[in-house]
Structure formats: structure tokens, C-alpha cells
Amino acid sequence: MDWFTASEYWLSRLVFQRALATVYLVAFLTAALQFRALIGERGMLPVPRFVARVPFRRAPSLFHLHYSDRFFASCCWAGCAVSAALLAGLDSLLPTAGAMALWLVPWALYLSVVSVGQTWYAFGWESLLLEVGFLAVFLGNDEVAPPVVVLFLLRWILFRLEFGAGLIKMRGDPCWRKLTCLYYHHETQPMPGPLSWFFHRLPGPLHRVEAAANHVTQLVVPVLLFTPQPVASAAAALMIVTQLWLVLSGNFSWLNWITIVLALSAIRFPGTPPPVAAAPLWYVCVVLAAAALVLFLSYRPVLNMVSRRQVMNRSFDPLHLVNTYGAFGSISRVRYEVVVEGTLDAVPRADAGWREYEFKGKPGDPRHWPRQFAPYHLRLDWLMWFAALSPAYAGEWFGALVERLLENDRDTLRLLRRSPFPPDRPPRYVRARLFRYRYTTWRELRETGACWERTYVREFLPPTRLT
Known part of the structure; x- marks a missing residue:
């Protein structure tokens, strides 16, 4: 044949x-x-x-x-x-x-x-x-x-x-x-x-x-x-x-x-x-x-x-x-990121000691340079990008993510680059804020060492605690 x-x-x-x-x-x-x-x-x-x-x-x-x-x-x-x-x-x-x-x-x-x-x-x-x-x-x-x-x-x-x-x-x-x-x-x-x-x-x-x-x-x-x-x-x-x-x-x-x-x-x-x-x-x-x-x-x-x-x-x-199949039929002109923070303070005031969770792949700390992960797929980081586009993308799972962070859940923390809290002291409150990110210029990169510059936009999730 x-x-x-x-x-x-x-x-x-x-x-x-x-x-x-x-x-x-x-x-x-x-x-x-x-x-x-x-x-x-x-x-x-x-x-x-x-x-x-x-x-x-x-x-x-x-x-x-x-x-x-x-x-x-x-x-x-x-x-x-x-x-x-x-x-x-x-x-x-x-x-x-x-x-x-x-x-x-x-x-x-x-x-x-x-x-x-x-x-x-x-x-x-x-x-x-x-x-x-x-x-x-x-x-x-x-x-x-x-x-x-x-x-x-x-x-x-x-x-x-x-x-x-x-x-x-x-x-x-x-x-x-x-x-x-x-x-x-x-x-x-x-x-x-x-x-x-x-x-x-x-x-x-x-x-x-x-x-x-x-x-x-x-x-x-x-x-x-x-x-x-x-x-x-x-x-x-x-x-x-x-x-x-x-x-x-x-x-x-x-x-x-x-x-x-x-x-x-x-x-x-x-x-x-x-x-x-x-x-x-x-x-x-x-x-x-x-x-x-x-x-x-x-x-x-x-x-x-x-x-x-x-x-x-x-x-x-x-x-x-x-x-x-298909991808990027539309292109975003502005980058937004959801920044998740926690505090040990009993009262979640704006000036409380908020500490930022760092993700493995998605932008967070402006001085943290992106790493190469592909072909490995960081699923939570990708969904966080969608959440920044619209809270509707996060409706199914974001509340559960916050709950796991409030519990210092070991498996959830393994998805992150770094948790700002020790294993035996989970945060009392967790909040999320939306920031606009942009790449720095050549001059800004030389002067600050930061690849990103970010600006606060609005609250994404108010301070939340376990009931």
C-alpha cells in the first residue's frame, strides 16, 4: 500500500x-x-x-x-x-x-x-x-x-x-x-x-x-x-x-x-x-x-x-x-495588575502594616525582573492577569484565594513566589488593589533599576477577614 x-x-x-x-x-x-x-x-x-x-x-x-x-x-x-x-x-x-x-x-x-x-x-x-x-x-x-x-x-x-x-x-x-x-x-x-x-x-x-x-x-x-x-x-x-x-x-x-x-x-x-x-x-x-x-x-x-x-x-x-484557535484578536493599551496584600494589624486602616504577596510570574514589585517560565504554565498568574482586565473573570475563584491566604494554606502559598507572613502567623486581613503598570524608560531603568513603574488606580477588594 x-x-x-x-x-x-x-x-x-x-x-x-x-x-x-x-x-x-x-x-x-x-x-x-x-x-x-x-x-x-x-x-x-x-x-x-x-x-x-x-x-x-x-x-x-x-x-x-x-x-x-x-x-x-x-x-x-x-x-x-x-x-x-x-x-x-x-x-x-x-x-x-x-x-x-x-x-x-x-x-x-x-x-x-x-x-x-x-x-x-x-x-x-x-x-x-x-x-x-x-x-x-x-x-x-x-x-x-x-x-x-x-x-x-x-x-x-x-x-x-x-x-x-x-x-x-x-x-x-x-x-x-x-x-x-x-x-x-x-x-x-x-x-x-x-x-x-x-x-x-x-x-x-x-x-x-x-x-x-x-x-x-x-x-x-x-x-x-x-x-x-x-x-x-x-x-x-x-x-x-x-x-x-x-x-x-x-x-x-x-x-x-x-x-x-x-x-x-x-x-x-x-x-x-x-x-x-x-x-x-x-x-x-x-x-x-x-x-x-x-x-x-x-x-x-x-x-x-x-x-x-x-x-x-x-x-x-x-x-x-x-x-x-486564535489569540490576541484585541490588544490592551494599558496594563493593570491586581496587587494582593495582607496585614497582621487588628484594624485594617489605610496606614496599617500592609505586606505584599509576590507571585512567581506576574508583575508585582517594580524592581523584580520577569523570569522565563514557559513552557511551564503558571495557572494562577495567568488568571490574575484576566482578573485585572475585569473582576468578572475572578468571580468564581478570587474569594476562595483570599480565604486560603487568610488561612496560610500551604498548597496555595506554594503557587506564590513569596508570602510576607510566617507559616504560624497568617494575616488578619487581606485586601487587593488595582495598579496601572508601565515599562520604565531607559533612563528610569538606569536610575532606579526598576523595569516597571506603577500607579494606584482603585480598590479591587476591600480588607477582608475570616468570619
Whole structure:
């Protein structure tokens, strides 16, 4: 069945699979280290409360059958172990059916996590990892050559990811059409990185070049993925360069990295393919059935992509098999941050001894330079950025966060960079205030050493104590 496989992509498959296993490993590690404070039994949005009101058909998950923090942790660490085994190449030592079953394990485990993760897992890259991970199940191993149809569907994901993001920008904020969005984006993006200050201080004309290059990469280059080689490889390589630029300019969890992983599958690496047997009939039938399902489910994402009312990051099926993507259809011109403080004083006056909690990734102390965390995902820090945009984004969980801080909850404090209170002396009151942040100028940076300058705007949450 020469029509079914493309043996020249054997190395592309190998690189893709090992890179995807790395992303899986990061995703499970993130879940294992953060879940107790976010969705654990005593978390801000507990899983038991969620599964009690949302049926399995809407949120398919193992945790509908049973939930405990220990069981959830076991699933996450099992996902880490299987991902590490795939990274080490265990799938190549198994028969094709065994390799497919092994790739199915992290997909099913991560689907279980995302399905009950609620707002903490409502990011596009969660669905993207599940969609890519599902196709990886059918990519085969060293026993068979890579199936053409699966390689095509991986490019189909990459096309929808990039082209959809390009369309939503052109339909959204006028600054994308005027090529001025990057005048603001590096300063107002969710979580700046260590080089974001320098990117923001690039000359205006270069920002316009960045924006124009983004449009080319997202609206023109994706079409070239479906052209003959070596054009398709060149298009994928250009996407990788663009994603590495984004990696340098900010912290976007594993979004950039899984986009790079997808692009790697479209590059035809040089090398002589090893001899393999013809694909067995059962394998051909399974792969074609999966491909037909994916193409059928692509109907609604395609309609959304061509619609004038295009939405971003939406799943149209509970298994997240085919989704729609997009980011930054609108750009904030001003950066706001919620600063959380506590005091030991008995009376929470304005001049009380308020002490600031420091987060790991989000801006706080103006002198604290941002660090590189991606592809690791700081979920609380990201949600704090949304909370600063509008209190409506924090309605479900912010009150619970304050309650945990008032209790000096160990798991919650582990999500922070530093708590200003000793473990045995929790604050009597916690408050939150909204500040406007802006990057300092070159002169201010030299004089003060601070990368941020902040100005008080208003109260976000009045002083609150445990009742």
C-alpha cells in the first residue's frame, strides 16, 4: 500500500513524537504540582463539586468514577511516567498496536484532567495538546512507515491554528490592520518574559515590521504547507523561526512549543528510511476511520473560521478532537495588575502594616525582573492577569484565594513566589488593589533599576477577614 504511507517522513515522525512527549511531560508536571490549591478537595474550584453538577457526557473524565487528591496525583504522575517512557522511545520497542495503546494513555489521562479543570484549564493550548495527542495515537512506530493521511491532518491542525489566529487579528482590533499593535503588546501581554522589556523598547518601525511579518506568517505561509517539497518544509521552518521569536518575547506556556512540534512534522528531514513491512490491513482501516472522524468534526471549526463572528479557542466536542484557535484578536493599551496584600494589624486602616504577596510570574514589585517560565504554565498568574482586565473573570475563584491566604494554606502559598507572613502567623486581613503598570524608560531603568513603574488606580477588594 504505497499510497498509504510516506517512508521519507520517518525521521519527521520520530522527531515529532519525541517532542510531543516532552510537551506531555511538562503538562502533566504542571498539573501534578499545582492541582491541590486550584481544583483539589480543598481547592478554589474543587473537582468533587464540579463533577456533582456536570455530567460525564459533557466532561468525560476518570474523576467522574472516583476522585481524591491522592488519585488525581497518581494520574498526573502516571502521565509523567508514560510521557518520559515515550520520550525515551519505549513505543518503538512495542508492536504497532502496543505503541498506539501507549500513546492513548497520556491522551486519556490529560483529557480527564482538562475536563474537570474548569477555568484553570480553559486555555487554547490544552485543547491543542489533546487534538495533536489524539492524532499521535495513529502515527505508528518503526514497524510501519508514517501514514500520509495522519501527516496531512497534523498540517491541517497547524493550518487552522495559524490561519485562524491571523483571521481573528484582521477582523479584530484595528491596530493589527494599522500595524501598531506591537506598540503595546509586549508591555500588556499576560506574562512578560525576561526580554519583553527590550522588545517593547524596539523602535516603532521595527514593531510595524513585526506586525506585518506576523500577518504573512499566519495568513500566507500556512497555505504553503500543502504544496510540494521543499516548499512545505521551508514554510514549516519559517513558522518555527516565528515561534522562537515569540518564545523570546514572552511566556505563553507551551503554545509556541507545541506549534513548533506540529511544524516539525511537516519538515522532510534528510536521511535514508529504514526498511519496514507493509502496513497491515487493520492498521489502515483504523487510521482511515480516525481520519474520517476528524474531517467530519472539522465542519464546525471551519464554519467558525470563515465566519465574521469568529470565536477563539473553542472546543466543539467534549473529547477536544477538533477545535478552533486564535489569540490576541484585541490588544490592551494599558496594563493593570491586581496587587494582593495582607496585614497582621487588628484594624485594617489605610496606614496599617500592609505586606505584599509576590507571585512567581506576574508583575508585582517594580524592581523584580520577569523570569522565563514557559513552557511551564503558571495557572494562577495567568488568571490574575484576566482578573485585572475585569473582576468578572475572578468571580468564581478570587474569594476562595483570599480565604486560603487568610488561612496560610500551604498548597496555595506554594503557587506564590513569596508570602510576607510566617507559616504560624497568617494575616488578619487581606485586601487587593488595582495598579496601572508601565515599562520604565531607559533612563528610569538606569536610575532606579526598576523595569516597571506603577500607579494606584482603585480598590479591587476591600480588607477582608475570616468570619
